[in-house]
Amino acid sequence: MEVLTLKNTTDILNENLEPIAxxxxxxxxxxxxxxxxxxxAKEIAKQNGWKSAVMTFDPSPKAVLGKNPEEVKYITLLEDKTKLIAALGIDYLFVVPFTKEFAGLMPQSFINDYIIQLNVRHLVAGFDFSYGKFGSGNMETIKEHSKGKFAITTxxxxxxxxxxxxxxxxKSLIETGLVQEVPKYLGRNYSINGTVIHGEKRGRQIGFPTANLASNNKYVYPANGIYVVKMYVAGRWVNGVCSIGYNPTFNEEKNKRFVETHLIDFDQNIYGEHVVLEWHSRLRDEEKFANIDALIAQIAKDKQNAIEYFQLKD
Structure with missing residues:
Protein backbone atom coordinates (compact mmCIF):
# COMPACT_ATOMS: atom_id res chain seq x y z
CA MET A 1 0.00 0.00 0.00
CA GLU A 2 1.30 3.43 -0.94
CA VAL A 3 0.79 6.13 1.68
CA LEU A 4 0.47 9.72 0.46
CA THR A 5 0.19 12.77 2.71
CA LEU A 6 -1.93 15.41 0.99
CA LYS A 7 -1.18 18.84 2.40
CA ASN A 8 -2.75 20.78 -0.47
CA THR A 9 -4.17 20.45 -3.96
CA THR A 10 -0.72 20.53 -5.52
CA ASP A 11 0.12 17.23 -3.86
CA ILE A 12 -2.84 15.66 -5.63
CA LEU A 13 -2.22 17.22 -9.03
CA ASN A 14 1.34 15.95 -9.06
CA GLU A 15 0.30 12.31 -8.67
CA ASN A 16 -1.64 11.68 -11.93
CA LEU A 17 -3.47 8.75 -10.36
CA GLU A 18 -5.50 6.03 -12.04
CA PRO A 19 -9.29 5.86 -11.51
CA ILE A 20 -10.07 5.22 -7.86
CA ALA A 21 -12.81 3.82 -5.65
CA ALA A 41 -14.70 0.45 -1.89
CA LYS A 42 -12.18 -2.34 -2.48
CA GLU A 43 -14.83 -4.56 -4.09
CA ILE A 44 -16.08 -1.72 -6.31
CA ALA A 45 -12.50 -1.06 -7.43
CA LYS A 46 -12.01 -4.75 -8.23
CA GLN A 47 -15.23 -4.93 -10.26
CA ASN A 48 -14.20 -1.95 -12.38
CA GLY A 49 -10.46 -2.54 -12.72
CA TRP A 50 -9.67 0.58 -10.67
CA LYS A 51 -7.36 1.23 -7.72
CA SER A 52 -8.75 1.08 -4.18
CA ALA A 53 -8.01 3.87 -1.73
CA VAL A 54 -8.81 5.16 1.73
CA MET A 55 -8.77 8.80 2.79
CA THR A 56 -8.37 9.62 6.46
CA PHE A 57 -7.43 12.67 8.51
CA ASP A 58 -4.81 13.33 11.16
CA PRO A 59 -5.06 14.37 13.91
CA SER A 60 -8.67 13.96 15.01
CA PRO A 61 -10.86 16.96 14.13
CA LYS A 62 -11.71 17.12 17.84
CA ALA A 63 -8.03 17.67 18.63
CA VAL A 64 -8.04 20.74 16.36
CA LEU A 65 -11.50 22.19 16.83
CA GLY A 66 -12.51 20.93 20.28
CA LYS A 67 -12.37 22.85 23.55
CA ASN A 68 -10.01 20.34 25.22
CA PRO A 69 -7.70 19.00 22.49
CA GLU A 70 -5.26 17.55 25.02
CA GLU A 71 -8.00 15.22 26.26
CA VAL A 72 -8.64 13.61 22.87
CA LYS A 73 -7.73 9.90 23.00
CA TYR A 74 -7.36 7.37 20.21
CA ILE A 75 -8.13 3.69 19.68
CA THR A 76 -5.55 3.67 16.90
CA LEU A 77 -2.76 6.14 16.32
CA LEU A 78 -1.94 6.88 12.68
CA GLU A 79 0.76 4.19 12.56
CA ASP A 80 -1.69 1.58 13.85
CA LYS A 81 -4.42 2.71 11.49
CA THR A 82 -2.05 2.53 8.52
CA LYS A 83 -1.10 -1.09 9.30
CA LEU A 84 -4.72 -2.14 9.73
CA ILE A 85 -5.80 -0.56 6.44
CA ALA A 86 -2.82 -2.08 4.63
CA ALA A 87 -3.87 -5.51 5.97
CA LEU A 88 -7.23 -5.07 4.19
CA GLY A 89 -5.42 -5.03 0.84
CA ILE A 90 -5.88 -1.39 -0.15
CA ASP A 91 -3.74 0.22 -2.87
CA TYR A 92 -3.50 3.80 -1.54
CA LEU A 93 -3.90 5.53 1.78
CA PHE A 94 -4.34 9.31 1.56
CA VAL A 95 -3.63 11.10 4.84
CA VAL A 96 -4.95 14.66 4.98
CA PRO A 97 -3.46 16.80 7.77
CA PHE A 98 -6.44 18.21 9.65
CA THR A 99 -5.81 21.89 10.38
CA LYS A 100 -8.05 24.87 11.11
CA GLU A 101 -7.38 26.09 7.58
CA PHE A 102 -8.48 22.75 6.13
CA ALA A 103 -11.56 22.74 8.39
CA GLY A 104 -12.53 26.10 6.89
CA LEU A 105 -12.90 24.75 3.35
CA MET A 106 -16.40 25.05 1.97
CA PRO A 107 -17.97 21.66 1.13
CA GLN A 108 -17.81 22.22 -2.63
CA SER A 109 -14.14 23.24 -2.43
CA PHE A 110 -13.31 20.08 -0.51
CA ILE A 111 -15.01 17.89 -3.11
CA ASN A 112 -13.38 19.76 -5.98
CA ASP A 113 -9.86 19.76 -4.53
CA TYR A 114 -9.66 16.49 -2.62
CA ILE A 115 -12.07 14.15 -4.42
CA ILE A 116 -12.60 15.12 -8.05
CA GLN A 117 -8.95 16.08 -8.55
CA LEU A 118 -7.97 12.70 -7.11
CA ASN A 119 -9.69 10.94 -10.03
CA VAL A 120 -12.25 9.34 -7.72
CA ARG A 121 -14.89 7.49 -9.74
CA HIS A 122 -16.81 6.05 -6.78
CA LEU A 123 -16.90 7.30 -3.18
CA VAL A 124 -17.97 5.14 -0.22
CA ALA A 125 -18.67 6.54 3.25
CA GLY A 126 -20.76 5.90 6.33
CA PHE A 127 -24.22 7.42 6.62
CA ASP A 128 -23.00 9.97 9.18
CA PHE A 129 -19.94 11.22 7.27
CA SER A 130 -19.72 15.02 7.06
CA TYR A 131 -17.25 17.35 5.37
CA GLY A 132 -16.49 21.01 4.77
CA LYS A 133 -16.83 24.05 7.01
CA PHE A 134 -18.90 23.36 10.15
CA GLY A 135 -19.45 19.83 8.80
CA SER A 136 -22.17 21.27 6.59
CA GLY A 137 -21.57 18.75 3.81
CA ASN A 138 -23.11 15.31 4.25
CA MET A 139 -24.14 12.21 2.32
CA GLU A 140 -27.14 14.05 0.87
CA THR A 141 -25.36 17.22 -0.28
CA ILE A 142 -22.48 15.23 -1.78
CA LYS A 143 -24.78 14.14 -4.58
CA GLU A 144 -24.94 17.76 -5.73
CA HIS A 145 -21.30 18.56 -4.98
CA SER A 146 -20.08 15.56 -7.00
CA LYS A 147 -21.20 17.28 -10.23
CA GLY A 148 -21.78 13.84 -11.72
CA LYS A 149 -18.04 13.11 -11.63
CA PHE A 150 -18.31 10.10 -9.33
CA ALA A 151 -20.86 7.65 -7.98
CA ILE A 152 -21.69 7.40 -4.28
CA THR A 153 -22.40 4.49 -1.93
CA THR A 154 -23.63 5.15 1.59
CA LYS A 171 -13.74 3.88 23.78
CA SER A 172 -16.38 3.75 26.51
CA LEU A 173 -15.99 -0.02 26.85
CA ILE A 174 -12.21 0.30 27.12
CA GLU A 175 -12.32 3.15 29.61
CA THR A 176 -14.72 1.25 31.88
CA GLY A 177 -12.55 -1.88 31.72
CA LEU A 178 -14.97 -4.00 29.67
CA VAL A 179 -12.22 -5.04 27.26
CA GLN A 180 -13.78 -8.47 26.76
CA GLU A 181 -16.76 -6.76 25.07
CA VAL A 182 -14.60 -4.85 22.59
CA PRO A 183 -13.97 -7.56 19.92
CA LYS A 184 -17.60 -7.78 18.83
CA TYR A 185 -17.43 -4.09 17.85
CA LEU A 186 -13.77 -3.74 16.91
CA GLY A 187 -13.38 -7.11 15.21
CA ARG A 188 -10.30 -7.92 17.30
CA ASN A 189 -8.95 -7.45 20.82
CA TYR A 190 -7.90 -3.92 21.71
CA SER A 191 -4.14 -3.38 21.66
CA ILE A 192 -1.59 -0.65 22.23
CA ASN A 193 2.05 -0.35 21.19
CA GLY A 194 4.91 0.64 23.44
CA THR A 195 8.43 0.00 24.68
CA VAL A 196 9.54 -2.09 27.66
CA ILE A 197 11.35 0.12 30.17
CA HIS A 198 13.10 -0.38 33.50
CA GLY A 199 10.82 -0.17 36.50
CA GLU A 200 11.40 -0.45 40.22
CA LYS A 201 11.95 -4.25 39.96
CA ARG A 202 9.47 -4.98 42.78
CA GLY A 203 7.79 -7.72 40.75
CA ARG A 204 11.06 -9.58 40.32
CA GLN A 205 11.78 -9.26 44.04
CA ILE A 206 8.53 -11.03 44.96
CA GLY A 207 8.79 -13.74 42.31
CA PHE A 208 6.62 -12.20 39.59
CA PRO A 209 8.84 -10.16 37.24
CA THR A 210 6.98 -7.66 35.09
CA ALA A 211 7.53 -5.87 31.81
CA ASN A 212 6.85 -2.17 32.36
CA LEU A 213 5.34 -0.50 29.32
CA ALA A 214 5.98 3.06 28.21
CA SER A 215 3.37 4.02 25.64
CA ASN A 216 1.84 7.04 23.95
CA ASN A 217 -0.52 8.90 26.28
CA LYS A 218 -2.84 9.55 23.35
CA TYR A 219 -4.13 5.97 23.51
CA VAL A 220 -7.39 5.14 25.27
CA TYR A 221 -6.36 3.17 28.38
CA PRO A 222 -8.49 0.64 30.24
CA ALA A 223 -9.74 1.46 33.73
CA ASN A 224 -7.32 0.68 36.55
CA GLY A 225 -7.32 -2.99 37.45
CA ILE A 226 -5.92 -6.42 36.64
CA TYR A 227 -6.37 -7.91 33.17
CA VAL A 228 -5.69 -11.06 31.18
CA VAL A 229 -3.50 -9.99 28.26
CA LYS A 230 -1.22 -11.17 25.49
CA MET A 231 2.02 -9.43 24.54
CA TYR A 232 3.73 -9.66 21.18
CA VAL A 233 7.40 -9.72 22.10
CA ALA A 234 10.55 -11.39 20.78
CA GLY A 235 8.69 -12.44 17.65
CA ARG A 236 5.76 -14.26 19.28
CA TRP A 237 2.62 -13.84 21.36
CA VAL A 238 3.02 -14.58 25.08
CA ASN A 239 0.16 -14.92 27.60
CA GLY A 240 0.22 -12.70 30.65
CA VAL A 241 -1.43 -10.78 33.47
CA CYS A 242 -1.34 -6.98 33.40
CA SER A 243 -1.78 -4.49 36.20
CA ILE A 244 -2.69 -0.96 35.21
CA GLY A 245 -2.91 1.66 37.91
CA TYR A 246 -1.03 3.34 40.73
CA ASN A 247 0.39 0.34 42.64
CA PRO A 248 -1.43 1.39 45.83
CA THR A 249 0.31 -1.23 47.97
CA PHE A 250 3.61 0.56 47.39
CA ASN A 251 2.59 4.10 46.42
CA GLU A 252 0.50 6.36 48.61
CA GLU A 253 0.47 9.19 46.08
CA LYS A 254 -1.51 8.69 42.88
CA ASN A 255 0.91 10.65 40.74
CA LYS A 256 2.00 8.05 38.21
CA ARG A 257 0.10 5.32 36.41
CA PHE A 258 1.92 2.06 35.67
CA VAL A 259 1.24 -0.60 33.03
CA GLU A 260 3.05 -3.75 34.21
CA THR A 261 2.71 -7.20 32.67
CA HIS A 262 3.80 -10.51 34.15
CA LEU A 263 4.47 -12.85 31.22
CA ILE A 264 3.67 -16.52 31.81
CA ASP A 265 6.41 -19.07 31.07
CA PHE A 266 8.69 -16.37 29.69
CA ASP A 267 12.12 -15.36 30.92
CA GLN A 268 14.04 -13.14 28.51
CA ASN A 269 15.65 -9.73 28.81
CA ILE A 270 13.36 -7.51 26.75
CA TYR A 271 14.29 -4.03 27.98
CA GLY A 272 14.08 -1.59 25.09
CA GLU A 273 11.96 -3.95 23.01
CA HIS A 274 9.01 -2.58 21.04
CA VAL A 275 5.95 -4.65 21.97
CA VAL A 276 2.21 -4.89 21.40
CA LEU A 277 -0.05 -5.34 24.43
CA GLU A 278 -3.41 -6.93 23.68
CA TRP A 279 -6.21 -6.72 26.26
CA HIS A 280 -8.44 -9.80 26.64
CA SER A 281 -10.43 -9.77 29.88
CA ARG A 282 -10.71 -7.90 33.17
CA LEU A 283 -10.05 -9.96 36.30
CA ARG A 284 -10.57 -7.51 39.14
CA ASP A 285 -10.19 -3.98 40.46
CA GLU A 286 -6.90 -2.54 41.63
CA GLU A 287 -6.46 -3.18 45.34
CA LYS A 288 -4.22 -2.05 48.21
CA PHE A 289 -2.99 -5.03 50.24
CA ALA A 290 -2.14 -5.00 53.94
CA ASN A 291 1.19 -6.73 53.38
CA ILE A 292 3.46 -8.27 50.73
CA ASP A 293 2.34 -11.85 51.48
CA ALA A 294 -1.28 -10.97 50.73
CA LEU A 295 -0.20 -9.32 47.47
CA ILE A 296 1.86 -12.36 46.43
CA ALA A 297 -1.05 -14.70 47.15
CA GLN A 298 -3.42 -12.60 45.03
CA ILE A 299 -0.97 -12.32 42.12
CA ALA A 300 -0.64 -16.11 42.15
CA LYS A 301 -4.44 -16.38 41.88
CA ASP A 302 -4.50 -13.83 39.05
CA LYS A 303 -1.83 -15.79 37.18
CA GLN A 304 -3.76 -19.03 37.57
CA ASN A 305 -6.96 -17.34 36.38
CA ALA A 306 -5.12 -16.13 33.28
CA ILE A 307 -3.75 -19.62 32.61
CA GLU A 308 -7.27 -21.07 32.87
CA TYR A 309 -8.68 -18.32 30.66
CA PHE A 310 -6.32 -19.21 27.80
CA GLN A 311 -6.85 -22.95 28.33
CA LEU A 312 -10.57 -22.41 27.72
CA LYS A 313 -9.75 -20.34 24.61
CA ASP A 314 -7.50 -23.01 23.10
Missing amino acids: LAIGYFDGVHIGHQKVILT IEKITVENEKISSTTI
Whole structure:
Protein backbone atom coordinates (compact mmCIF):
# COMPACT_ATOMS: atom_id res chain seq x y z
CA MET A 1 0.00 0.00 0.00
CA GLU A 2 1.30 3.43 -0.94
CA VAL A 3 0.79 6.13 1.68
CA LEU A 4 0.47 9.72 0.46
CA THR A 5 0.19 12.77 2.71
CA LEU A 6 -1.93 15.41 0.99
CA LYS A 7 -1.18 18.84 2.40
CA ASN A 8 -2.75 20.78 -0.47
CA THR A 9 -4.17 20.45 -3.96
CA THR A 10 -0.72 20.53 -5.52
CA ASP A 11 0.12 17.23 -3.86
CA ILE A 12 -2.84 15.66 -5.63
CA LEU A 13 -2.22 17.22 -9.03
CA ASN A 14 1.34 15.95 -9.06
CA GLU A 15 0.30 12.31 -8.67
CA ASN A 16 -1.64 11.68 -11.93
CA LEU A 17 -3.47 8.75 -10.36
CA GLU A 18 -5.50 6.03 -12.04
CA PRO A 19 -9.29 5.86 -11.51
CA ILE A 20 -10.07 5.22 -7.86
CA ALA A 21 -12.81 3.82 -5.65
CA LEU A 22 -12.37 5.73 -2.39
CA ALA A 23 -13.45 4.97 1.18
CA ILE A 24 -13.46 8.15 3.24
CA GLY A 25 -13.70 8.74 6.98
CA TYR A 26 -11.72 9.29 10.15
CA PHE A 27 -11.73 5.54 10.90
CA ASP A 28 -10.41 5.60 14.49
CA GLY A 29 -10.05 1.92 15.40
CA VAL A 30 -10.80 0.61 11.90
CA HIS A 31 -13.69 -1.22 13.56
CA ILE A 32 -16.24 -3.56 11.94
CA GLY A 33 -18.28 -0.65 10.57
CA HIS A 34 -15.18 1.02 9.12
CA GLN A 35 -14.11 -2.27 7.57
CA LYS A 36 -17.48 -2.50 5.80
CA VAL A 37 -16.90 0.94 4.24
CA ILE A 38 -13.32 0.15 3.22
CA LEU A 39 -14.00 -3.33 1.84
CA THR A 40 -17.00 -2.04 -0.13
CA ALA A 41 -14.70 0.45 -1.89
CA LYS A 42 -12.18 -2.34 -2.48
CA GLU A 43 -14.83 -4.56 -4.09
CA ILE A 44 -16.08 -1.72 -6.31
CA ALA A 45 -12.50 -1.06 -7.43
CA LYS A 46 -12.01 -4.75 -8.23
CA GLN A 47 -15.23 -4.93 -10.26
CA ASN A 48 -14.20 -1.95 -12.38
CA GLY A 49 -10.46 -2.54 -12.72
CA TRP A 50 -9.67 0.58 -10.67
CA LYS A 51 -7.36 1.23 -7.72
CA SER A 52 -8.75 1.08 -4.18
CA ALA A 53 -8.01 3.87 -1.73
CA VAL A 54 -8.81 5.16 1.73
CA MET A 55 -8.77 8.80 2.79
CA THR A 56 -8.37 9.62 6.46
CA PHE A 57 -7.43 12.67 8.51
CA ASP A 58 -4.81 13.33 11.16
CA PRO A 59 -5.06 14.37 13.91
CA SER A 60 -8.67 13.96 15.01
CA PRO A 61 -10.86 16.96 14.13
CA LYS A 62 -11.71 17.12 17.84
CA ALA A 63 -8.03 17.67 18.63
CA VAL A 64 -8.04 20.74 16.36
CA LEU A 65 -11.50 22.19 16.83
CA GLY A 66 -12.51 20.93 20.28
CA LYS A 67 -12.37 22.85 23.55
CA ASN A 68 -10.01 20.34 25.22
CA PRO A 69 -7.70 19.00 22.49
CA GLU A 70 -5.26 17.55 25.02
CA GLU A 71 -8.00 15.22 26.26
CA VAL A 72 -8.64 13.61 22.87
CA LYS A 73 -7.73 9.90 23.00
CA TYR A 74 -7.36 7.37 20.21
CA ILE A 75 -8.13 3.69 19.68
CA THR A 76 -5.55 3.67 16.90
CA LEU A 77 -2.76 6.14 16.32
CA LEU A 78 -1.94 6.88 12.68
CA GLU A 79 0.76 4.19 12.56
CA ASP A 80 -1.69 1.58 13.85
CA LYS A 81 -4.42 2.71 11.49
CA THR A 82 -2.05 2.53 8.52
CA LYS A 83 -1.10 -1.09 9.30
CA LEU A 84 -4.72 -2.14 9.73
CA ILE A 85 -5.80 -0.56 6.44
CA ALA A 86 -2.82 -2.08 4.63
CA ALA A 87 -3.87 -5.51 5.97
CA LEU A 88 -7.23 -5.07 4.19
CA GLY A 89 -5.42 -5.03 0.84
CA ILE A 90 -5.88 -1.39 -0.15
CA ASP A 91 -3.74 0.22 -2.87
CA TYR A 92 -3.50 3.80 -1.54
CA LEU A 93 -3.90 5.53 1.78
CA PHE A 94 -4.34 9.31 1.56
CA VAL A 95 -3.63 11.10 4.84
CA VAL A 96 -4.95 14.66 4.98
CA PRO A 97 -3.46 16.80 7.77
CA PHE A 98 -6.44 18.21 9.65
CA THR A 99 -5.81 21.89 10.38
CA LYS A 100 -8.05 24.87 11.11
CA GLU A 101 -7.38 26.09 7.58
CA PHE A 102 -8.48 22.75 6.13
CA ALA A 103 -11.56 22.74 8.39
CA GLY A 104 -12.53 26.10 6.89
CA LEU A 105 -12.90 24.75 3.35
CA MET A 106 -16.40 25.05 1.97
CA PRO A 107 -17.97 21.66 1.13
CA GLN A 108 -17.81 22.22 -2.63
CA SER A 109 -14.14 23.24 -2.43
CA PHE A 110 -13.31 20.08 -0.51
CA ILE A 111 -15.01 17.89 -3.11
CA ASN A 112 -13.38 19.76 -5.98
CA ASP A 113 -9.86 19.76 -4.53
CA TYR A 114 -9.66 16.49 -2.62
CA ILE A 115 -12.07 14.15 -4.42
CA ILE A 116 -12.60 15.12 -8.05
CA GLN A 117 -8.95 16.08 -8.55
CA LEU A 118 -7.97 12.70 -7.11
CA ASN A 119 -9.69 10.94 -10.03
CA VAL A 120 -12.25 9.34 -7.72
CA ARG A 121 -14.89 7.49 -9.74
CA HIS A 122 -16.81 6.05 -6.78
CA LEU A 123 -16.90 7.30 -3.18
CA VAL A 124 -17.97 5.14 -0.22
CA ALA A 125 -18.67 6.54 3.25
CA GLY A 126 -20.76 5.90 6.33
CA PHE A 127 -24.22 7.42 6.62
CA ASP A 128 -23.00 9.97 9.18
CA PHE A 129 -19.94 11.22 7.27
CA SER A 130 -19.72 15.02 7.06
CA TYR A 131 -17.25 17.35 5.37
CA GLY A 132 -16.49 21.01 4.77
CA LYS A 133 -16.83 24.05 7.01
CA PHE A 134 -18.90 23.36 10.15
CA GLY A 135 -19.45 19.83 8.80
CA SER A 136 -22.17 21.27 6.59
CA GLY A 137 -21.57 18.75 3.81
CA ASN A 138 -23.11 15.31 4.25
CA MET A 139 -24.14 12.21 2.32
CA GLU A 140 -27.14 14.05 0.87
CA THR A 141 -25.36 17.22 -0.28
CA ILE A 142 -22.48 15.23 -1.78
CA LYS A 143 -24.78 14.14 -4.58
CA GLU A 144 -24.94 17.76 -5.73
CA HIS A 145 -21.30 18.56 -4.98
CA SER A 146 -20.08 15.56 -7.00
CA LYS A 147 -21.20 17.28 -10.23
CA GLY A 148 -21.78 13.84 -11.72
CA LYS A 149 -18.04 13.11 -11.63
CA PHE A 150 -18.31 10.10 -9.33
CA ALA A 151 -20.86 7.65 -7.98
CA ILE A 152 -21.69 7.40 -4.28
CA THR A 153 -22.40 4.49 -1.93
CA THR A 154 -23.63 5.15 1.59
CA ILE A 155 -23.08 2.46 4.22
CA GLU A 156 -25.98 2.51 6.64
CA LYS A 157 -25.73 2.09 10.40
CA ILE A 158 -24.31 -1.26 11.51
CA THR A 159 -25.32 -2.55 14.94
CA VAL A 160 -24.38 -5.29 17.38
CA GLU A 161 -27.13 -6.29 19.82
CA ASN A 162 -29.03 -3.12 18.83
CA GLU A 163 -26.00 -0.95 19.66
CA LYS A 164 -24.47 1.13 16.88
CA ILE A 165 -20.87 0.16 16.18
CA SER A 166 -18.92 3.34 16.80
CA SER A 167 -15.54 4.49 18.01
CA THR A 168 -17.31 6.27 20.88
CA THR A 169 -18.91 3.01 22.07
CA ILE A 170 -15.59 1.16 21.86
CA LYS A 171 -13.74 3.88 23.78
CA SER A 172 -16.38 3.75 26.51
CA LEU A 173 -15.99 -0.02 26.85
CA ILE A 174 -12.21 0.30 27.12
CA GLU A 175 -12.32 3.15 29.61
CA THR A 176 -14.72 1.25 31.88
CA GLY A 177 -12.55 -1.88 31.72
CA LEU A 178 -14.97 -4.00 29.67
CA VAL A 179 -12.22 -5.04 27.26
CA GLN A 180 -13.78 -8.47 26.76
CA GLU A 181 -16.76 -6.76 25.07
CA VAL A 182 -14.60 -4.85 22.59
CA PRO A 183 -13.97 -7.56 19.92
CA LYS A 184 -17.60 -7.78 18.83
CA TYR A 185 -17.43 -4.09 17.85
CA LEU A 186 -13.77 -3.74 16.91
CA GLY A 187 -13.38 -7.11 15.21
CA ARG A 188 -10.30 -7.92 17.30
CA ASN A 189 -8.95 -7.45 20.82
CA TYR A 190 -7.90 -3.92 21.71
CA SER A 191 -4.14 -3.38 21.66
CA ILE A 192 -1.59 -0.65 22.23
CA ASN A 193 2.05 -0.35 21.19
CA GLY A 194 4.91 0.64 23.44
CA THR A 195 8.43 0.00 24.68
CA VAL A 196 9.54 -2.09 27.66
CA ILE A 197 11.35 0.12 30.17
CA HIS A 198 13.10 -0.38 33.50
CA GLY A 199 10.82 -0.17 36.50
CA GLU A 200 11.40 -0.45 40.22
CA LYS A 201 11.95 -4.25 39.96
CA ARG A 202 9.47 -4.98 42.78
CA GLY A 203 7.79 -7.72 40.75
CA ARG A 204 11.06 -9.58 40.32
CA GLN A 205 11.78 -9.26 44.04
CA ILE A 206 8.53 -11.03 44.96
CA GLY A 207 8.79 -13.74 42.31
CA PHE A 208 6.62 -12.20 39.59
CA PRO A 209 8.84 -10.16 37.24
CA THR A 210 6.98 -7.66 35.09
CA ALA A 211 7.53 -5.87 31.81
CA ASN A 212 6.85 -2.17 32.36
CA LEU A 213 5.34 -0.50 29.32
CA ALA A 214 5.98 3.06 28.21
CA SER A 215 3.37 4.02 25.64
CA ASN A 216 1.84 7.04 23.95
CA ASN A 217 -0.52 8.90 26.28
CA LYS A 218 -2.84 9.55 23.35
CA TYR A 219 -4.13 5.97 23.51
CA VAL A 220 -7.39 5.14 25.27
CA TYR A 221 -6.36 3.17 28.38
CA PRO A 222 -8.49 0.64 30.24
CA ALA A 223 -9.74 1.46 33.73
CA ASN A 224 -7.32 0.68 36.55
CA GLY A 225 -7.32 -2.99 37.45
CA ILE A 226 -5.92 -6.42 36.64
CA TYR A 227 -6.37 -7.91 33.17
CA VAL A 228 -5.69 -11.06 31.18
CA VAL A 229 -3.50 -9.99 28.26
CA LYS A 230 -1.22 -11.17 25.49
CA MET A 231 2.02 -9.43 24.54
CA TYR A 232 3.73 -9.66 21.18
CA VAL A 233 7.40 -9.72 22.10
CA ALA A 234 10.55 -11.39 20.78
CA GLY A 235 8.69 -12.44 17.65
CA ARG A 236 5.76 -14.26 19.28
CA TRP A 237 2.62 -13.84 21.36
CA VAL A 238 3.02 -14.58 25.08
CA ASN A 239 0.16 -14.92 27.60
CA GLY A 240 0.22 -12.70 30.65
CA VAL A 241 -1.43 -10.78 33.47
CA CYS A 242 -1.34 -6.98 33.40
CA SER A 243 -1.78 -4.49 36.20
CA ILE A 244 -2.69 -0.96 35.21
CA GLY A 245 -2.91 1.66 37.91
CA TYR A 246 -1.03 3.34 40.73
CA ASN A 247 0.39 0.34 42.64
CA PRO A 248 -1.43 1.39 45.83
CA THR A 249 0.31 -1.23 47.97
CA PHE A 250 3.61 0.56 47.39
CA ASN A 251 2.59 4.10 46.42
CA GLU A 252 0.50 6.36 48.61
CA GLU A 253 0.47 9.19 46.08
CA LYS A 254 -1.51 8.69 42.88
CA ASN A 255 0.91 10.65 40.74
CA LYS A 256 2.00 8.05 38.21
CA ARG A 257 0.10 5.32 36.41
CA PHE A 258 1.92 2.06 35.67
CA VAL A 259 1.24 -0.60 33.03
CA GLU A 260 3.05 -3.75 34.21
CA THR A 261 2.71 -7.20 32.67
CA HIS A 262 3.80 -10.51 34.15
CA LEU A 263 4.47 -12.85 31.22
CA ILE A 264 3.67 -16.52 31.81
CA ASP A 265 6.41 -19.07 31.07
CA PHE A 266 8.69 -16.37 29.69
CA ASP A 267 12.12 -15.36 30.92
CA GLN A 268 14.04 -13.14 28.51
CA ASN A 269 15.65 -9.73 28.81
CA ILE A 270 13.36 -7.51 26.75
CA TYR A 271 14.29 -4.03 27.98
CA GLY A 272 14.08 -1.59 25.09
CA GLU A 273 11.96 -3.95 23.01
CA HIS A 274 9.01 -2.58 21.04
CA VAL A 275 5.95 -4.65 21.97
CA VAL A 276 2.21 -4.89 21.40
CA LEU A 277 -0.05 -5.34 24.43
CA GLU A 278 -3.41 -6.93 23.68
CA TRP A 279 -6.21 -6.72 26.26
CA HIS A 280 -8.44 -9.80 26.64
CA SER A 281 -10.43 -9.77 29.88
CA ARG A 282 -10.71 -7.90 33.17
CA LEU A 283 -10.05 -9.96 36.30
CA ARG A 284 -10.57 -7.51 39.14
CA ASP A 285 -10.19 -3.98 40.46
CA GLU A 286 -6.90 -2.54 41.63
CA GLU A 287 -6.46 -3.18 45.34
CA LYS A 288 -4.22 -2.05 48.21
CA PHE A 289 -2.99 -5.03 50.24
CA ALA A 290 -2.14 -5.00 53.94
CA ASN A 291 1.19 -6.73 53.38
CA ILE A 292 3.46 -8.27 50.73
CA ASP A 293 2.34 -11.85 51.48
CA ALA A 294 -1.28 -10.97 50.73
CA LEU A 295 -0.20 -9.32 47.47
CA ILE A 296 1.86 -12.36 46.43
CA ALA A 297 -1.05 -14.70 47.15
CA GLN A 298 -3.42 -12.60 45.03
CA ILE A 299 -0.97 -12.32 42.12
CA ALA A 300 -0.64 -16.11 42.15
CA LYS A 301 -4.44 -16.38 41.88
CA ASP A 302 -4.50 -13.83 39.05
CA LYS A 303 -1.83 -15.79 37.18
CA GLN A 304 -3.76 -19.03 37.57
CA ASN A 305 -6.96 -17.34 36.38
CA ALA A 306 -5.12 -16.13 33.28
CA ILE A 307 -3.75 -19.62 32.61
CA GLU A 308 -7.27 -21.07 32.87
CA TYR A 309 -8.68 -18.32 30.66
CA PHE A 310 -6.32 -19.21 27.80
CA GLN A 311 -6.85 -22.95 28.33
CA LEU A 312 -10.57 -22.41 27.72
CA LYS A 313 -9.75 -20.34 24.61
CA ASP A 314 -7.50 -23.01 23.10
